[in-house]
Amino acid sequence: MRAKDYDFSACNGCSLCLLVCPSxxxxxxxxxxxxxxxxxxxxxxxxxWDDLLSCGLCGACDPVCPRPVKPTDMILDLRRRHMRERDHxxxxxxxxxxxxxxxxxxxxxxxxxxxxxxxxxxxxxxxxNQVKELLGPSVEVAGDxxxxxxxxxxxxxxVPEGRLGEFLRPLESAKTVxxxxxxxxxxxxxWMPHKSIRSLGEALSIIAGVRAQVRENDLYLxxxxxxxxxxxxxxxxxxxxxRIRDCVMNIDLQGAAIPTGAVSMRxxxxxxxxxxxxxxxxxxxxxxxxxxxxxxxxxYSDVPVTYLGQLTETHAYD
Amino acid sequence: xxIPIIEPGVLPPDPVGEDSLSGIPRQQTNPVRWTGRNWSEFxxxxxxxxxxxxxERAACAPFVTDxxxxxxxxxxGVVIARNAAQISSLMQAAQRYRVPVxxxxxxxxxxxxxxxxxxxxLDMGGMSRxxxxxxxxxxxxxxAGIFWHGLAEHLRRHGMDYLSAPLNMTATVxxxxxxxxxxxxxxxxxxxxDQAMSIQVVTPTGDIVxxxxxxxxxxxxxxxxxxxxxxxxxxxxxxxxxxxxxxxHYLYYRSLAVAIEDLQxxxxxxxxDYSGILTMMDRAVTLLVAFDTTEKQQEFDRLWLxxxxxxxxxxxxxxxxxxxxLRPWRVREALFLFRRRMSLFPALQPAEYMHGEEMDDRTxxxxxxxxxxxxxxxxxxxxxxxxxxxxxxxxxRGNAVCKKYFSHxxxxxxxxxxxxxxxxxxxxxxxxxxxxxxxxxxxxxPMLEDGVYSRDGLQSFKNEIFDIGLxxxxxxxxxxxxxKGYIRRMFGDAVVDKHLAMKRRSDPAFILxxxxxx
Numbered sequence: 024m025r026a027k028d029y030d031f032s033a034c035n036g037c038s039l040c041l042l043v044c045p046s047x048x049x050x051x052x053x054x055x056x057x058x059x060x061x062x063x064x065x066x067x068x069x070x071x072w073d074d075l076l077s078c079g080l081c082g083a084c085d086p087v088c089p090r091p092v093k094p095t096d097m098i099l100d101l102r103r104r105h106m107r108e109r110d111h112x113x114x115x116x117x118x119x120x121x122x123x124x125x126x127x128x129x130x131x132x133x134x135x136x137x138x139x140x141x142x143x144x145x146x147x148x149x150x151x152n153q154v155k156e157l158l159g160p161s162v163e164v165a166g167d168x169x170x171x172x173x174x175x176x177x178x179x180x181x182v183p184e185g186r187l188g189e190f191l192r193p194l195e196s197a198k199t200v201x202x203x204x205x206x207x208x209x210x211x212x213x214w215m216p217h218k219s220i221r222s223l224g225e226a227l228s229i230i231a232g233v234r235a236q237v238r239e240n241d242l243y244l245x246x247x248x249x250x251x252x253x254x255x256x257x258x259x260x261x262x263x264x265x266r267i268r269d270c271v272m273n274i275d276l277q278g279a280a281i282p283t284g285a286v287s288m289r290x291x292x293x294x295x296x297x298x299x300x301x302x303x304x305x306x307x308x309x310x311x312x313x314x315x316x317x318x319x320x321x322x323y324s325d326v327p328v329t330y331l332g333q334l335t336e337t338h339a340y341d
Numbered sequence: 342x343x344i345p346i347i348e349p350g351v352l353p354p355d356p357v358g359e360d361s362l363s364g365i366p367r368q369q370t371n372p373v374r375w376t377g378r379n380w381s382e383f384x385x386x387x388x389x390x391x392x393x394x395x396x397e398r399a400a401c402a403p404f405v406t407d408x409x410x411x412x413x414x415x416x417x418g419v420v421i422a423r424n425a426a427q428i429s430s431l432m433q434a435a436q437r438y439r440v441p442v443x444x445x446x447x448x449x450x451x452x453x454x455x456x457x458x459x460x461x462x463l464d465m466g467g468m469s470r471x472x473x474x475x476x477x478x479x480x481x482x483x484x485a486g487i488f489w490h491g492l493a494e495h496l497r498r499h500g501m502d503y504l505s506a507p508l509n510m511t512a513t514v515x516x517x518x519x520x521x522x523x524x525x526x527x528x529x530x531x532x533x534x535d536q537a538m539s540i541q542v543v544t545p546t547g548d549i550v551x552x553x554x555x556x557x558x559x560x561x562x563x564x565x566x567x568x569x570x571x572x573x574x575x576x577x578x579x580x581x582x583x584x585x586x587x588x589x590h591y592l593y594y595r596s597l598a599v600a601i602e603d604l605q606x607x608x609x610x611x612x613x614d615y616s617g618i619l620t621m622m623d624r625a626v627t628l629l630v631a632f633d634t635t636e637k638q639q640e641f642d643r644l645w646l647x648x649x650x651x652x653x654x655x656x657x658x659x660x661x662x663x664x665x666x667l668r669p670w671r672v673r674e675a676l677f678l679f680r681r682r683m684s685l686f687p688a689l690q691p692a693e694y695m696h697g698e699e700m701d702d703r704t705x706x707x708x709x710x711x712x713x714x715x716x717x718x719x720x721x722x723x724x725x726x727x728x729x730x731x732x733x734x735x736x737x738r739g740n741a742v743c744k745k746y747f748s749h750x751x752x753x754x755x756x757x758x759x760x761x762x763x764x765x766x767x768x769x770x771x772x773x774x775x776x777x778x779x780x781x782x783x784x785x786x787p788m789l790e791d792g793v794y795s796r797d798g799l800q801s802f803k804n805e806i807f808d809i810g811l812x813x814x815x816x817x818x819x820x821x822x823x824x825k826g827y828i829r830r831m832f833g834d835a836v837v838d839k840h841l842a843m844k845r846r847s848d849p850a851f852i853l854x855x856x857x858x859x
Contacts, residue, residue, distance in 0.1 A: 035410065035717060036407075036448060037408070037511060037712050038448070039510065039511060039708075039709075039712060041466075041488070042494075042510060051466050051467040051468075052421060052467075053403045053404075053464065053466065054395075054399060054400050062402045062405070063402050063403070065402065066402035068397075068398045068399040068402060071399075074399075089712040090716070258693060259693070262693055276490070276494055276497060276702050276705055277705055277709075302498055303495075303497075303498025303499055304498065
């Protein structure tokens with residue numbers, strides 16, 4: 024995934040990114056934020072690897088930045104630079120292992136849409152089948168969901184061209200690609216700009232039967248990485264969903280989706296994020312678009328939680 | 342030529358640094374960087390007391406300038422504020438080793454007031470927790486390093502809102518209480534600083550003191566609107582109110598004077614909940630009024646709309662078209678206004694924040710627009726504050742200065758309701774000493790965008806605006822840092838020396854925010 028012409032020199036220190044940054048909320052250390060990274064670069068200082076890992080890549084800084092900084096692209100590029108200069112063999116090992124586990128099943132030529140489940144969903148066969156059934160018969164589940172690619176992108180490892188081509192080629196014939204992983208969703212929008220790419224959250228919540236199960240006293244937990252990667256469209260979409268279902272969402276006053284931080288190379292203080300999402304909300308249930316978020320809420324709060332893909336079931340999330 | 346050593350707190354006739362070229366006249370720009378004497382011993386003591394200080398470049402770099410982007414200073418080290426006890430340790434050590442400490446909230450100063458010219462940069466952002474929300478009694482207790490927007494997010498979960506805050510989301514509570522805080526509802530609620538009911542302060546010598554009108558009132562008087570000279574605000578109890586969306590109305594004028602007269606009339610009669618004037622140069626003068634309730638709006642429509650001399654947008658557009666049709670040599674200005682209107686107006690009424698006629702979260706809307714359309718690598722926002730009677734003249738004269746220097750600029754005018762019982766707070770502050778009932782402030786903001794302007798040129802512009810204030814008598818919002826040369830001239834020796842004496846007593850080593858006022 025290439026940097027999209029980010030410009031750290033454009034940062035004027037307005038701090039609007041801090042208002043939506045989970046890392047800032049946790050640590051209150053400017054150094055560990057997009058603002059801090061940009062200012063360090065302006066002074067010829069590259070942020071350290073540990074500092075860069077404090078960013079969970081939720082992407083909330085992108086839509087709020089009034090300047091052409093493109094903070095998430097900047098941070099991803101900084102990680103790539105680190106990777107090129109250092110070994111980080113443990114991470115390379117993880118990516119290599121993920122690559123070994125990729126199935127090579129072809130997608131049938133008649134697939135209208137292809138689903139790329141995230142790692143957690145891919146590992147829960149019953150749930151995955153349920154999601155596929157909800158999405159409809161014209162959706163096929165890709166055997167190669169690019170798990171190694173997601174890991175590589177997040178870590179800043181270059182994805183070999185051959186591997187990327189191998190991953191993208193089967194997707195070319197589909198009309199729509201549905202990405203379960205928010206970072207992959209973001210990357211695909213860059214790699215396949217003319218393709219219809221949808222987040223799994225949107226693809227599921229647009230289904231009438233699923234949407235109808237979202238209740239007034241629910242807190243609907245939008246998956247933040249995909250949301251911010253397609254902010255103008257998804258902001259409108261979820262605003263409408265909120266109006267229609269009259270539910271609460273994890274959308275803050277600036278329109279950013281507050282992440283749990285559970286999906287991150289180094290999840291930090293997920294409990295604090297979950298607490299903040301739920302603070303002051305009198306909700307009966309959390310409906311989570313992402314399994315990682317659902318797991319986090321189930322682990323750190325007493326509020327019942329349901330994964331979006333199970334909303335049409337009668338039994339509780341497990 | 343021997344250059345005398347100047348002790349902190351003394352204004353020499355020509356304040357240049359020891360390293361300056363002698364014989365060359367200079368304008369007041371950056372202070373000389375503190376030399377670093379005793380730094381190592383100071384750091385050792387801090388570490389022994391468990392106060393983390395970061396000295397690497399990446400930690401210091403974010404603080405090298407402020408929102409103004411014209412004052413630059415690198416601290417020797419950064420301390421992230423965590424609690425009052427930690428700050429107390431820091432200040433005690435700083436006094437002992439005579440290490441300057443610059444406290445910084447959102448860094449939204451423009452004259453270098455929150456820039457450390459050596460010494461410690463104390464980042465108050467580390468103290469950002471909301472401690473208690475009392476919905477029944479309409480109060481909140483918060484750590485003072487919190488952004489106003491962070492406070493708003495928290496209060497909204499309780500259905501509440503703060504009373505009044507700067508129209509900039511990343512100003513902090515503590516920083517604002519120290520300088521004023523002006524909002525479009527300041528004509529109703531007063532400046533933000535006036536809504537503080539009590540504060541916790543760490544004094545320059547490290548005492549942790551709770552103060553209010555009833556408890557340690559002398560310190561309360563000095564710290565509120567005190568530009569950080571007499572203590573660091575670590576916690577604050579503020580008034581709050583139930584959150585309401587607002588209904589906004591715009592009226593367009595051709596004359597600054599007429600718009601200001603109408604604004605003052607509205608404020609005197611409490612005809613609306615929010616009011617202010619925003620202009621594009623002096624061609625598009627917009628009076629904005631807004632309401633928390635439908636009833637207030639209906640009353641305004643019935644009683645005031647017919648009286649006001651502004652027009653709706655359609656009439657204004659027609660008149661403007663005729664104006665420029667008769668003045669074809671000003672077509673570039675017309676095109677600028679048209680383009681700006683096409684881009685700015687949707688940003689001021691974004692669909693995602695509008696429910697019919699109601700706007701949610703106006704601060705988010707306006708603050709975003711401010712940063713997008715007026716923000717840049719440099720920002721200069723000289724201002725004038727006067728009593729009611731002098732305000733029109735101040736604005737008209739300031740407008741003429743703007744025209745002289747810049748093709749495109751904005752004026753932003755608001756009224757500020759004063760609290761008679763807070764007169765002692767207002768001494769040596771942004772509130773003019775001759776104002777009663779209301780004070781009025783105007784910011785003169787050129788649209789620099791990313792153009793390159795010399796610091797001297799920008800300083801000359803600011804000086805000409807400030808000279809108007811000297812001539813008329815009044816005050817300024819941003820009179821610290823690079824503009825502090827105006828303080829003694831505006832407020833007079835008696836007031837300044839009185840505050841300087843208080844400063845010397847409370848801060849013997851003269852280390853807290855030393856380059857801001859004195």
